[in-house]
Amino acid sequence: xxxxxxxxxxxxxxxxxxxxxxxxxxxxxxxxxxxxxxxxxxxxxxxxxxxxxxxxxxxxxxxxxxxxxxxxxxxxxxxxxxxxxxxxxxxxxxxxxxxxxxxxxxxxxxxxxxxxxxxxxxxxxxxxxxxxxxxxxxxxxxxxxxxxxxxxxxxxxxxxxxxxxxxxxxxxxxxxxxxxxxxxxxxxxxxxxxxxxxxxxxxxxxxxxxxxxxxxxxxxxx
Ligand code: CA
Numbered sequence: 041x042x043x044x045x046x047x048x049x050x051x052x053x054x055x056x057x058x059x060x061x062x063x064x065x066x067x068x069x070x071x072x073x074x075x076x077x078x079x080x081x082x083x084x085x086x087x088x089x090x091x092x093x094x095x096x097x098x099x100x101x102x103x104x105x106x107x108x109x110x111x112x113x114x115x116x117x118x119x120x121x122x123x124x125x126x127x128x129x130x131x132x133x134x135x136x137x138x139x140x141x142x143x144x145x146x147x148x149x150x151x152x153x154x155x156x157x158x159x160x161x162x163x164x165x166x167x168x169x170x171x172x173x174x175x176x177x178x179x180x181x182x183x184x185x186x187x188x189x190x191x192x193x194x195x196x197x198x199x200x201x202x203x204x205x206x207x208x209x210x211x212x213x214x215x216x217x218x219x220x221x222x223x224x225x226x227x228x229x230x231x232x233x234x235x236x237x238x239x240x241x242x243x244x245x246x247x248x249x250x251x252x253x254x255x256x257x258x259x260x261x262x
Contacts, residue, residue, distance in 0.1 A: 041065045042084060042220070043152075046076040046099055047091040047118070052141075056089070059145035066220050072096050082217045083109045083203060084196055087152055090135070092119040092126075103134045111165065112177065114155040118143065167202045170245035170260040174202050188240055193218060197237055201248065201258035210255040 043060055047053040048071045057067045068085075070076035073096045080088075080102065088106055090099040099117065106113055114137075117130045122140035130138045137151050165176045174181045174195075181188045181198050190198075200217035201209055211230055218233065219225050234256055238248050248258050 041086045043067050044076065044079055044085045044088040045069045046071075046073070046089065046094065046102065048072065048094050049091070052091075056145065056148070059149070063149060068220055073099070073102055076102055077105055079216075080106050080109055082200070082213075084199065084217050085110065085113055087155065088113055088115045089148075090115060090117050090119075092117060092121050092130075100130055100133050100135070107134055110176075114152075114158075116148075116151060116155065118148070167199075167205070169202055169205045169258065172198070172202070172241070172244070172246040174199055183241075183244055190237070190240065194233065194237055194240075197233060198258070201256060205258050205260075208251045208255050208257045214255060 041064070043065055045053060045056055045060075045067050047056065047069065050071075053069050053071070057069060060067050068079050070079050071094075073094050076090075076099075088102075090102060092099040099119070103115060106115060115135045116137045116139060117135045118139050118141060119126065119130070120141040127138045127140075136155055139148060139151060167174045167176065171184050172181060173183075176199070179192075179195050179199065181190060181195060196218045197214060200214055214234075215225055215230055218230070231250075234248060234250075241247060245261050246258060247261050248256055250256055
C-alpha cells in the first residue's frame, strides 16, 4: 500500500512514516501543497493523509485535485483545527475522515483500515485499451478477462501509461509513478521494469514502445 502524506512538521512526519512503515505501508512525504500537488498527479495512492496548516496554504485546497486524479481515493485530514466548523468544512469539501491532532498512531492505523474496508462508492473503474483492461480500484491488469501476473510495482507502469494511452509518458513521470520518493533508482531500473512488462504483453493487441530519449508510450497494435 502506498500513502501520500502531506505534513510540514518534521517530527510528526517522521513518526508517521515510521509507524506506517512498520505496517509495510510505503509513504511519499510532501511538506508543501506544491510538492503534494505534483505527487498527486501520479495517481498511485491508496490513501492520502492531509495536514491543513501548510506553508503554502490550507491542505483542504488539495482535495479537489486529488479527487480529479483519483476519484475514489480515501482522504483523511489530520489537523489541529478541530472545531466542529473546521471538521464540517473538511468533510464537505470531500475528506472521508477528519482526525484531530494530537492523535495516536494506533487510532490513525485503525481509521485507515476502516476506510479501506468501505466498498468504493462508485464501483470499480477501468481503463481499457484493446484487450488490455486496467482495474483502477483493485490495481490489476487483465487481458481478455485473464489477470496478468504482475508484481505490485509492475502494475504501476501500465496504470501510468494507460492513463495517457497514445501519448509519450516521460521517463521521469514513470519513475515517479513506480518508485517511492526515497527509493534509490538504478539508471536502468525503469528499462528492466518495462522490458519485463513488455514480455507479459508480447503477442497481444497492445504494445509498449520506447521513444528514444523521452520515455514510453502504450498503444493498441494496429
Ligand atoms: Ca502543519
